[in-house]
Amino acid sequence: MSIRRLPSHLVNRIAAGEVVERPASALKELVENAIDSGASRIVVRLSGGGIERIEVIDDGCGMAPEAMHLALERHATSKLPESLWDSGEIQGVTTLGFRGEALPSIASVATMTIESRPRDADSGWRLVIDNGMPAGEGPAALPPGTRVIVEALFARVPARRKFLRTPRAEYAACLDAVRRLAMARPDIGFTLEHDGRRSLNVQPGEARPDRVAALTDRALIDNAVPIYIAREGLVLGGIAGLPTFNRGIADHQYLFVNGRPVRDRLLTGAIRGAYSEMLARDRHAVVALFLDVDADQVDVNVHPAKTEVRFRDPAMVRGTIVSGLRRALDAAGHRSARPTADTLAMWQAEPLSPVAPEPPAESWWSGREPGAADHVADRRPTFAAAPPLARAEAAHDPAPGTTAHPLGAARGQVARTYIVAEAEDGLILVDQHAAHERLVLERMRRALAAGGAPRQALLLPEVVELDEPACDRLEARLDELTAMGLELERFGPQAMLVRATPAMLGQSDAAGLVRDLADDLAAHDEALALAERLDHVAATMACHSSVRAGRVLSVAEMNALLREMEATPHSGQCNHGRPTWVKLAHGDIEKLFGRR
Incomplete structure (x- = not known):
């Protein structure tokens, strides 16, 4: 079997397989060329998710006819500075494109029309390539800049075409590509239209x-x-x-x-x-x-x-x-994401449940038969509100003010879990357990940074049975766990002995804590640096701190929790990413009651 050179059109199609995977990748290359041309505004028009047609228009430097022909040759580019031609190094490239592969690759698998006019030229030029073959050229009327039209992508490469997704999915990928390029260059204006509908329009010069x-x-x-x-x-x-x-x-x-x-x-x-x-x-x-x-x-x-x-x-x-x-x-401190309109929509007036009325008093003591009016009245339901589920202390002392603190002053507790506080600009609801979990984690981090967390010795050491690999992982991290306040000791091939637990966790489930730590080490141990491993350990320990779950708090305790949250980083979310508090601004409350 003899070795032969591949024909140029086949070479271009092979190269297109790497550069042009789908309409979005072709569009990305064309928009990058527009950016590199010095454009201040770029317009993109798509049809059929980019499968049928991609059009990119820019007001950049434009190209002369001879440059347009050269741009369609593989590895021909204007983007390498002269210093790099001699050195052969491309690390110093500052443009988005530099390989000289995009245009010939796209033109080899689609019908491409390029129209361009340099800024100092009186007219433009059009060049058409049909799946790698010249298909015509001539003068073109257009303002300075370049317009590239790509039609029927992969129409003659059915093996590639059948792997494209639906037009809707291909459009989503194109939108994402333009969005990322527009984000990178806020000095350039971008417009994107799909099937005649404008879906993106940002102005140049934005922050x-x-x-x-x-x-x-x-x-x-x-x-x-x-x-x-x-x-x-x-x-x-x-x-x-x-x-x-x-x-x-x-x-x-x-x-x-x-x-x-x-x-x-x-x-x-x-x-x-x-x-x-x-x-x-x-x-x-x-x-x-x-x-x-x-x-x-x-x-x-x-x-x-x-x-x-x-x-x-x-x-x-x-x-x-x-x-x-x-x-x-x-x-960011204690900041948490603001409630959205969907969140506010979840608030609704509590329906009042109908209660069967008592019969009229007169019909019981007057000795007469109830009349028709009484029977009608008997059938009219009355309404009673559900009993309250919240608690609040009697205000023996003046209620604390709300102006001095971002999270306000505690006013009560709901379901032994949520603190209700009044701030100067709204109502605050705090998940006391989630907040306390975050506070414990941050305390442990501070203690670790200061040299180690205090520990509390168990009166009777507890034996925790695990499989041997889990015990091996824990044993390899004994020093780190000790620094976090957890004192363990190997107790045979398949057990660990717990001698002390972190003092700040209070009465924690030592066995559950050790098992969770072994699972976390199995999932993250090798992939994380020491500091990140310690964070995982601290977070797992904090999860076992449930001292405030379902606990009735005094107003003083509620306010103490609020003040510590205000002074603690990341206290706006618990260790699992859920918010620890939400605010209803006065305007939101007025909307709920139809006042605005």
């Missing part, structure tokens, strides 16, 4: 937080904290949603490296680590992180799609992200 909120969720502005940290050539900026402002999928995490949208496991893992013990495991943070790093410290040439990167010092990058996020979330 980055406003652009992020406009493209994700307007509520993010009120439920996020800003991020900024600079360390050893790394600069991290952006915004991070409060832990209680979360989502069920990770699609609301937007990551950028040197202005390039990326999907990187290192970065997503760092986000997960920063939010650990503040989110439930099936919930995901909402963040937009912009990482700027020296060009020689990151490799953007990992994959033709350019969505993956590699860092020269991944540990420092991860540490910067984790510390930057945690510092920002620490500054």
Whole structure:
């Protein structure tokens, strides 16, 4: 069998398999070219989710006819500076594109029309390529800039076409691609239309937080904290949603490296680590992180799609992200996500239950038969309210004021679980158990930072039976567990002896605590650094602190809990990511009662 060179059109189709996986990837390449051209406004029009037609219009520098022909050759690019042509290094590339593969790859699997006019030219030029073959060219009337039209993507490659999803799903992927690029460049205006309907329109020159909120969720502005940290050539900026402002999928995490949208496991893992013990495991943070790093410290040439990167010092990058996020979330203090309209809709007037009326008094003592009017009255129901389920102490002393404290002053307790407090600007409801769980975790962290948590010796050591691997994992972490106040000792192949528990946990379930710790170590031990392992251990221990669950609290105890929450970082959410308190502003209360 002889070795032969592949024909150029087949080479382009093979390359297209890596660069153009679906309409969204083709659209991404075209919009990146528009950004690199210096455009101030980019318009995208789609039909059939981008399968039938993709149109990208920009007001950038434009191309002369000879440049248009050259752009359709593989590995021809204008984006490498002269210094890099000689050195052969591409780490210094600052443009989004640089490989010279996108246009020829797209043109090999679709009908592509390019119209372009340089800013100093009197007219433009049109070039048409039909699945890799020239199909015509000539003058074109258009303003300075470039318009690229891609039609019938994969129409002549049925093996690829059948793997495309529905137009609705392909449109969603296209929208996400444009959204991420628009987020990276708030200095550029973006418009996206699908089947004649405008679905995205942002103006140039917006502030980055406003652009992020406009493209994700307007509520993010009120439920996020800003991020900024600079360390050893790394600069991290952006915004991070409060832990209680979360989502069920990770699609609301937007990551950028040197202005390039990326999907990187290192970065997503760092986000997960920063939010650990503040989110439930099936919930995901909402963040937009912009990482700027020296060009020689990151490799953007990992994959033709350019969505993956590699860092020269991944540990420092991860540490910067984790510390930057945690510092920002620490500054949020006791903040919690504001209730949404859906939350308010859950409030409704409690229905009054009908109660059978007593017969008229006269018919019992007058000695006469009840008349017709009495029978009618007998059938009219009266209404009685359900008995109250809350408690409040008698106000022997003047009620404390509300102006000096963000979480207000305690007024009562509901179902032995929820504290009702009055703030200056609304009503506060606090889940006392969830709040106390967070407070215990933060106390343990502070104690650990100060040299170790106090412990309480058991009068009778407790034996906990486990399988041998679980005992091995616990035994390997005895020093760390001791620092957290849990004193364990190996007791045979399949048992651990508990001699002391953390004092701040009170009367905890020692056996349940040890079993949960063994499970956590099995799930996270090898993947986490020491500090993160200790956080997991502390969180598991705090979960066993249930001293305030179902406990009747005095007003003084309620207020003490509120004051500690105000002074404790992350107290707006429990260790599982649920909110510890919610506020109904005066305006919300007025809406509930129809006053506004």
